[in-house]
Amino acid sequence: MLILSPSQSLSLWHKAMLAQVRDDDPDLTTRQMAILLTVYLDPPPHTVRGLAANLGVTKPVITRALDTMGIMGLVARRRDERDRRNVLVQRTVEGAEYLQRLGDLISQQAAETV
Amino acid sequence: MLILSPSQSLSLWHKAMLAQVRDDDPDLTTRQMAILLTVYLDPPPHTVRGLAANLGVTKPVITRALDTMGIMGLVARRRDERDRRNVLVQRTVEGAEYLQRLGDLISQQAAETV
DNA sequence: ATATACTGTTCCAGAACCGTAACGAAATGA
């Protein structure tokens, strides 16, 4: 149970967004970020279809986001050997480090918020 | 001074991103969101050049974002009559309401975070 | 008056995204 007023929320959101924009890495889209966080925070397995349903978007959106984030090294794909129609989305060391930095950044901005 | 652990930060970020993706409104890009929040949270005046420098992006990025968010009604442009080279970025009722909803949403997600 | 500096915008080619629809591969059921 976190106490975070709407005003504090916007201030925190602002700082986090600014930090994202200012660093040199290319920004993830809102959808990509939602997918990435879901893969790392929700329990596996994660399939394309499951992610699409969870986020309320079409399957090609997931496929394309996985393509992009795969190239970035943030997630990996693997065939489900038990049902080879499925693709299982997996975490990577690089992705875990990326989100760890993000969490640290937000946490730090929160600490500096009045 | 807010206490928000990295883990709580990611969880909060996740929920906020999911809410953004799931609603029907088109998602703002990270840059657009950063510009919008800067205009509403930092003291005016806001110029294209100032915003570009503050965010570390080029001026066309600001111009285009103002075009898009202007069509959405989230911000407005006005010539600076004292120096007609400048464009002053102004807040709108619709933009204020948008950010108020965003702040409420994040605040509410925070309250539901363990 | 004229050159210079500065502002925001527009133009350009390229990249990434979008939704819809069609698709091949794999599993299921008759």
Add this chain to the structure above:
DNA sequence: TCATTTCGTTACGGTTCTGGAACAGTATAT
């Protein structure tokens, strides 16, 4: 076996964003 269903991906046409360069309009300085 063969039709059907269920996967994820690809193809299509269109929109939006990107950085860099050129631009017109305004202010300033000589």
